[in-house]
Amino acid sequence: MFATNFERFYRLRELLRGKEDLPMSPRAISNASKLSSGRIAVITGVSRGLGCALAVELVQKGIAVVGVARTPPEKALAGFPSSRKALLEYCQCDVRDSLAVSEVFYRIEEKFGKIDVLVNNAGVGEFRSVDSTTEDLWRRTLETNLTGAFFCTRAALPLLRKAGGGLIVNVTSVAAVQGIKGLSAYSASKAGLLAFGRALAEELRPHNIHVCNVLPGAIATEFWEHAGDASGWDRSKMMKVRDAARILVEVICAYPRVVTEEIRLMPCIGLL
Ligand SMILES: NC(=O)c1ccc[n+]([C@@H]2O[C@H](COP(=O)([O-])OP(=O)(O)OC[C@H]3O[C@@H](n4cnc5c(N)ncnc54)[C@H](OP(=O)(O)O)[C@@H]3O)[C@@H](O)[C@H]2O)c1
Numbered sequence: 001m002f003a004t005n006f007e008r009f010y011r012l013r014e015l016l017r018g019k020e021d022l023p024m025s026p027r028a029i030s031n032a033s034k035l036s037s038g039r040i041a042v043i044t045g046v047s048r049g050l051g052c053a054l055a056v057e058l059v060q061k062g063i064a065v066v067g068v069a070r071t072p073p074e075k076a077l078a079g080f081p082s083s084r085k086a087l088l089e090y091c092q093c094d095v096r097d098s099l100a101v102s103e104v105f106y107r108i109e110e111k112f113g114k115i116d117v118l119v120n121n122a123g124v125g126e127f128r129s130v131d132s133t134t135e136d137l138w139r140r141t142l143e144t145n146l147t148g149a150f151f152c153t154r155a156a157l158p159l160l161r162k163a164g165g166g167l168i169v170n171v172t173s174v175a176a177v178q179g180i181k182g183l184s185a186y187s188a189s190k191a192g193l194l195a196f197g198r199a200l201a202e203e204l205r206p207h208n209i210h211v212c213n214v215l216p217g218a219i220a221t222e223f224w225e226h227a228g229d230a231s232g233w234d235r236s237k238m239m240k241v242r243d244a245a246r247i248l249v250e251v252i253c254a255y256p257r258v259v260t261e262e263i264r265l266m267p268c269i270g271l272l
Pocket of ligand 1: 044045046047048049050051068069070071072093094095096121122123124125144148171172173174215216217218219220221222223224226
């Protein structure tokens, strides 16, 4: 998405190696993109599912979206009206890689100068009994769902401050508060994200940055194709991804008139 500027990136990389809490370097807002006359949202996990649906809905509302994922949101872009395409930019990034995350936010700062909303949505999950949960699966799940959200939040804060405040939306899960057989790693990661989000809300409120923790039940997305043995989870009974995305749009658009601090979205049938 951005013109490559290796010299700057490598200088940043060296600085980050030497100093963990390096604030993002100040940039003139005057060079912000012409798109950013309104609000700018960064969404992780934008290539498909809830992140992709949310990006599409926000762009329809005229909110510029920078979407982060390891693969591009090709399906969403294909059906997108060309007049709106310019409002959605894609950044390839693995949220588990703190340097890659820092680079993304550095480049967002260069281009837009600030952000108004961060949605920590990237997530993975797989049904496994505890004894068949490999160390790799455990680490991948925790590193994506929890540590990735920490990396993105930390990198986003200077840009939210530049906007004078903003909203962080954490997409956790009902599994954070309700035991679900076979989802121990996933549940631990989402409970961690919920606790992280609650602590963050208290820490950031005085700085005019607010946090919304979203706890969805089952949504019919590709998540279930990568979730291992999810037999018994009937996709026809799950929430539609567009419905869930539209509720998040309401949360984002109502802010800062209203801060929705925590929200649980469930299919009418319950947990399934
Ligand atoms: N679907 C449900 O029933 C449900 C219920 C409760 C909560 N949630 C949560 O909602 C969020 C979205 O889920 P979904 O249903 O939309 O799942 P999905 O269709 O599988 O999409 C997951 C997204 O996360 C991205 N992602 C995964 N690992 C990543 C990484 N290391 N770095 C960057 N991006 C990464 C994926 O992109 P790439 O693979 O291209 O990187 C993809 O865009 C997740 O946090 C999930 O845990 C889902």
